[in-house]
Amino acid sequence: MRTYLVGGAVRDKLLGRALVDRDYVVVGARPEDMFALGYKPVGKDFPVFLHPQSGEEYALARTERKTGHGYHGFDFQADATVTLEQDLARRDLTINAIAEDEHGVRVDPYHGIRDIEQRVLRHVSPAFAEDPVRLLRVARFAARFAPLGFTVADETMKLMRGMVAAGEVDHLVAERVWTETRKALTEPQPSAFLRVLRQAGALAVLFPEIDALYGIPQRAEFHPEVDTGVHIEMVLDMAARLAPRDDLVGFCALTHDLGKALTPIQELPRHLGHEHLGVAPLHELAARLKVPAEHAALAELVCREHLNAHRAFELKPSTVLKLLSSLDALRRPERLDTFLLACEADKRGRLGHADDDYPQAAYLRAARGTAAAVTAAPFVAQGLQGPAIGAAMEKARIQAIAGIKPGRS
Template sequence: MTDTRIDQQINAYLVGGAVRDQLLSRTVVERDYVVVGSNVQQMLALGFSQVGKDFPVFLHPTTKEEYALARTEKKQGQGYTGFTCYSSPEVTLEQDLLRRDLTVNAMALDNQGNIIDPFNGQQDLRDRILRHVSPAFVEDPLRVLRVARFAARYHYLGFTVADETMALMSQISNNGELITLSGERVWKEIANALTEQNPEIFFQLLHQCSALNTIWPELDNLWQEESTTSNFANLAEVALANLTQAVKLTDKTDIRFASLCLAIPGLNLAASPQDITELASRLKLPKQTQLLALKATQLHSLVTDIKQQTPQAILSLFDQLDVWRKNEFFDDFLLVCQATAQAIENAPDQNFTAKDYLKTLLKQCKTISAQAFIAQGLTGKAIKSAMQAEKLNIITNYPFPDD
């Protein structure tokens, strides 16, 4: 906070992720505060603007950071929205922290720099353990996905999920409440997990606690599908290897997601075009995410076997990807192909010659201009036919480089 007048008139504590990441010496992305002993009228009088509908959350008049009145929650219905919140000046900081998911997220910092840690979050940070705060953990099915996401984020530091917390995650997965999560919410958690350093941990944990079977059964089934590639015992290992390699190549969520899809047999679009449409509908995928996964599953085999493709097949590949207008999309598609090729070969640093070859071909083909054929007197469809013939000529006479 920067306004001394406000500091003196409210009892505010920095809470949650900001405290956790500060203690882990990680960059603090956003700061959230809990205000104890106050009410809506006082907050508004101090210049805060209210934004919360289900419970009182306010934006600081200067910093625009979020300040929430201390509150408790009571489970009233199914799902992660089935809660009634109660806030009043009598709610204590410890009561507010008690409703949080993990001990490492249930710490607070006062304006003197003192840490309030009623549930031993600091010890769990030192022990690298993600542990639930209370048995009320099972009341919110979204916490299964959140814990898996935290495990993916902090895996590089050696964090693991406590056995007793994994047991509660399995309990939630088996009690049917995961189906109450909306597709939009599930995708948001998946998309966030895909941005982490080790997103494969997210999917591994969801499989282990039986949650993946509900939110993405096509992926979960891969643990029962034997791999034909000697490096992997099952197709789940293939999918996660694809993802791990994609992480090394790019931070783009769409590419990482598409790399997972390539290992799912049912998403071979030439054989079953409805599958990815159903997946996209269920998870409410963004259009670009869906399109890249669609094109990658349809066409990636052409790239991995590029030496065997005819000039006509390569030109058809270009046309199907609309490379003439979508340069960035083509680059993304090639990165998906590169990820899976390098993962299957277990050669993460191997040069992916097909990518450079196709990009060079495309650059050459784009030098062809309709104006030259118009000058020759061609019109209409004859111009397109002439341009296609010239592109085929370039592709035919441009040799694939030696490996």
């Protein structure tokens, strides 16, 4: 019975990154051996155990065999005869197929250390093509490691294109697509997630609403990058910079301009009304992927109202209050914060504008603060009742917002 540290923990040690989770594989053991040592079973499809003291996961070495479509279509073998090399062979990427024993000696049968040094994401074996989730995982790892210079190996990209052509990606369930997407939105460079999926042909299958944005021109005086798809990539990366690891802001950034794909050709490169056109495709995307309700709700608000945020200084005080009310910002200021981060990412996610100020955010937060300070108590004291109290509060809030001097820059 031998125990090895495996996967991401070994990879991240080699990259000098902080270790978040440690996973172990146990070779030469049976489930009853683990029970005898006090380990607690947690695996459903194959034997995984929790260490009795640390709570870390220990899995018996296993092999897997493809039996059907999708990522559920596998049979597993986990017994004392499975070798470490066999267990590592079933992993997705070479950089995740490195093991380390208790003495720090590394086992690297698939040259993952070389690929870490060369900054390459490369599949371990042709069996990679049997699990469509791996395509999403490669795109997600690209979003994580692109800042370090990692790229997808040509042969791996070829394999991924073949998976899409064979229809394997069509068998991905919505929940798994969303789980991987949500993780990708928390990575340092989410644009790489889109680029890898698009290069593989998977973006058009999984996110047709996003894929449709590529090649759609915008007015160069406002968007020097011109291409709307490129703009979305820049907004995603800016969102990751402004709100690290915040997938809610990231999802709002991803979907805020879906309406631009629906602009009539004769109107290009202008996009009049795109903020309203984008609501329907956003609903379709959110429903198809079973996106959480709050993500869908805030993304819709960003889609519909981001232009109002950009022109906040031109809005009438009554319109500012209406905007704040649509966000429920008086009761839930955190929604305004999310909204403003996504809007700022949109404004700064343009070629040559990454370091622009966004004073609209401070103005709208000040408007929210002064409006929220208006309460019902003084109007009740005046003897007002029922709807009259609400009307008086609305008027007072509009007057309070009107008293704020916008801090333009």
